Amino acid sequence: MFRQASRLLSRSIAHQQPTKTKVAARAFSTDVSATPTEDSPFAQSWKKVIPHIDAPKTPSSYMKPRPPTASAIPTKLTVNFVLPYASQLSEKEVDMIIVPATTGQMGVLPGHVPTIAELKPGVMTVHEGTDVSKYFVSSGFAFIHANSVADVIAVEAVPVDHLDSNLVQKGLAEFTQKLGSASTDLEKAEAQIGVDVYSAMNSALTG
Amino acid sequence: MAMAALRREGRRFAGSITAPRPMPDIRSALISEEQVPLGVRSISTQIVRNRMKSVRNIQKITKAMKMVAASKLRAIQTRAENSRGLWQPFTALLGDTPGVEVKKNVIVTISSDKGPEKEVKYVILGEKAKAQLMRDSKKDIELCITELQKNPLNYTQVAVLADDILKNVEFDALRIVFNKFQSVVAFLPTMSTVLSPEVVEREAEAGGTLGALDSYEIEGGETKGEILQNLAEFQFSCVMFNAVLENACSEQGARMSAMDSSSRNAGDMLDRLTIFYNRTRQASITTELIEIISGASALEG
Numbered sequence: 007m008f009r010q011a012s013r014l015l016s017r018s019i020a021h022q023q024p025t026k027t028k029v030a031a032r033a034f035s036t037d038v039s040a041t042p043t044e045d046s047p048f049a050q051s052w053k054k055v056i057p058h059i060d061a062p063k064t065p066s067s068y069m070k071p072r073p074p075t076a077s078a079i080p081t082k083l084t085v086n087f088v089l090p091y092a093s094q095l096s097e098k099e100v101d102m103i104i105v106p107a108t109t110g111q112m113g114v115l116p117g118h119v120p121t122i123a124e125l126k127p128g129v130m131t132v133h134e135g136t137d138v139s140k141y142f143v144s145s146g147f148a149f150i151h152a153n154s155v156a157d158v159i160a161v162e163a164v165p166v167d168h169l170d171s172n173l174v175q176k177g178l179a180e181f182t183q184k185l186g187s188a189s190t191d192l193e194k195a196e197a198q199i200g201v202d203v204y205s206a207m208n209s210a211l212t213g
Numbered sequence: 214m215a216m217a218a219l220r221r222e223g224r225r226f227a228g229s230i231t232a233p234r235p236m237p238d239i240r241s242a243l244i245s246e247e248q249v250p251l252g253v254r255s256i257s258t259q260i261v262r263n264r265m266k267s268v269r270n271i272q273k274i275t276k277a278m279k280m281v282a283a284s285k286l287r288a289i290q291t292r293a294e295n296s297r298g299l300w301q302p303f304t305a306l307l308g309d310t311p312g313v314e315v316k317k318n319v320i321v322t323i324s325s326d327k328g329p330e331k332e333v334k335y336v337i338l339g340e341k342a343k344a345q346l347m348r349d350s351k352k353d354i355e356l357c358i359t360e361l362q363k364n365p366l367n368y369t370q371v372a373v374l375a376d377d378i379l380k381n382v383e384f385d386a387l388r389i390v391f392n393k394f395q396s397v398v399a400f401l402p403t404m405s406t407v408l409s410p411e412v413v414e415r416e417a418e419a420g421g422t423l424g425a426l427d428s429y430e431i432e433g434g435e436t437k438g439e440i441l442q443n444l445a446e447f448q449f450s451c452v453m454f455n456a457v458l459e460n461a462c463s464e465q466g467a468r469m470s471a472m473d474s475s476s477r478n479a480g481d482m483l484d485r486l487t488i489f490y491n492r493t494r495q496a497s498i499t500t501e502l503i504e505i506i507s508g509a510s511a512l513e514g
Contacts (some may be wrong), residue, residue: 048311062390062404065452066309069301086302090368090454093298107432122306123432124443147447149306152428157302159451161368 075152079117084155085132087141089163094141095132104131105148105158106206116154123148127206129166130158140166142210144203171211178204258497261490265483272479279472286397286465292366293394293458300405300455303448307426310416311388311406319355319384322346323391323456325464336378338457355382366461368454375450385412389452394462398470405456407449410441 052061073084085103087095104113106128125146132139146160181200188194324339336356337343343357356378364370387407392400408416417426431437 060402062402063393064309064311064403065300065304065405068297068393068403069304072305086298088298088302090296090299090451091292092295096298109432112432120429121432122429122440122444124440147302147444149302149429151305155305157305159299159302159447161372 072151072155073153076154080154081116082154083114083116083118085158086155087130087132087158087160087163089160094163098132098134100132100134102133103156103158104129104133106130106143107148112148114148114150114156118150118154118156120152121148121150123150125158125160127203129206129210130160130163140210142166142169142207166210169207169211174204174207174211178208258490258493261486261493265486265490268479268483268486272476272483275472275476275479279469279476282465282469282472286462286469289366289458289461289465290394293455293462296455296458299451300448303451306429307408307413307448309406310408311404319382319387321378321387321389321453323389323453323460325460334382334384336382338374339460366454366457368450371454371457372450375446375453379446379449385409387449389456391456391460392463394459394466397466400463400466403456403459405452407445407452410438410445413441413445414438 048064049061082099082101083103085095085098085100086093087098102113102115104111105123106112106125107123108126109123111128112123125143125148127144128142130141130143132141141163142165143158143160144162146158148159149157151157178201181197181204185194185197185201188197319334319336321336322338322342324337324342334353334355335346335350336358337346337354338358340359343354343359346354358374386409389405389407391403391405393403395401413426431440
């Protein structure tokens with residue numbers, strides 16, 4: 007009787023998944039087909055040249071799938087705020103963010119048109135209900151996609167409360183002085199960058 | 214009969230007197246080169262003891278190296294995992310085009326220290342890849358950078374490196390090849406592609422994964438070309454940063470598992486040597502006993 011049961015069980019499972027031989031085991035990686043759609047031309051040309059070594063993986067195989075573009079405007083904006091050493095916000099649902107684009111503060115709401123914006127040193131604000139968090143970002147890029155996902159990539163970011171106003175004043179004075187005494191173009195450019203950053207920090211603290 | 218068997222065993226261990234006798238595998242493997250001097254009747258365990266000491270030292274060394282690699286791995290693994298979010302926005306925006314057909318390919322290979330009109334140039338980070346690629350592609354190597362891990366890796370260092378590469382090397386597509394860290398025993402060779410702004414424009418017009426790029430508005434006073442240029446450079450430095458960290462993780466992980474297996478091997482060898490040592494010792498004691506007893510019984514009667 008038990009033999010019949012196991013035979014029926016294995017037959018029913020084999021009927022659903024003809025490739026698997028074990029009844030209750032996970033699929034072996036060799037049984038499951040590789041990501042079929044994306045890597046076809048590259049994987050095929052690789053296989054032609056070097057058939058016995060697997061093709062190298064590409065970043066798209068490691069990414070989590072992104073939500074598709076909804077037909078109606080979603081209520082929340084999904085924000086990914088990444089830095090080189092940490093993911094500050096990862097897929098956080100918020101109401102609005104304000105990023106310091108080169109043209110000024112840019113507000114992003116759900117349903118914003120797809121945009122690529124370069125950021126200058128300034129304050130990024132994240133509004134979630136009544137919570138407002140402010141980060142001072144050094145510079146970077148912001149991508150807003152059609153599916154109301156915003157990616158903000160910055161090189162450095164600190165919460166504004168971590169800025170020390172004394173050091174900011176000192177830094178501003180120092181770079182203003184360097185700008186005055188700079189001779190070569192390179193020095194001028196460096197001093198100008200310093201002045202920009204410190205004045206932005208200053209206005210972040212005061213404003 | 215038992216005595217005869219024991220005596221036979223004793224003589225087998227005494228070694229060189231009848232040298233070409235076929236010894237069982239384990240013993241010949243262990244003391245094949247060392248020979249007991251002729252005429253010595255007591256069985257020397259000194260040789261085995263020396264060998265055990267050296268194997269034990271090797272085991273200590275490999276265990277220590279494993280600990281060091283494990284601690285370095287722990288430190289760098291958290292950083293690598295934190296940096297994984299860095300390249301995802303770029304892939305989300307620009308897609309992934311490993312099969313892109315371009316004229317000037319530059320391959321940035323990251324390793325440890327320790328085409329119809331296609332040019333391929335290499336930028337090498339790390340000694341290992343340098344040794345390999347020098348052999349067949351010597352003239353294609355543009356830049357070679359070593360000793361990356363002397364100071365703990367940080368973004369500034371990689372940004373400077375990326376700047377260097379971008380300034381000195383002309384490219385249409387940069388392909389970064391590295392080992393992605395999946396787990397301590399599994400590393401996946403991965404290739405990330407960064408396209409130069411012109412190629413991005415070309416692919417955007419052609420459609421496909423980059424076709425949606427035109428629908429993105431460019432914020433700012435600069436032209437699309439300038440923004441794309443900045444974007445490509447930023448993308449390159451971010452992807453490189455992540456790649457370098459992942460590669461360092463993979464290296465430490467590989468070192469840790471190699472050291473682990475070698476200490477385990479040394480442990481096995483030590484076990485076998487200990488058994489052999491004990492048997493030798495016991496055989497020599499038995500031989501002495503036999504001699505004494507037979508001598509005593511001969512005297513008596």
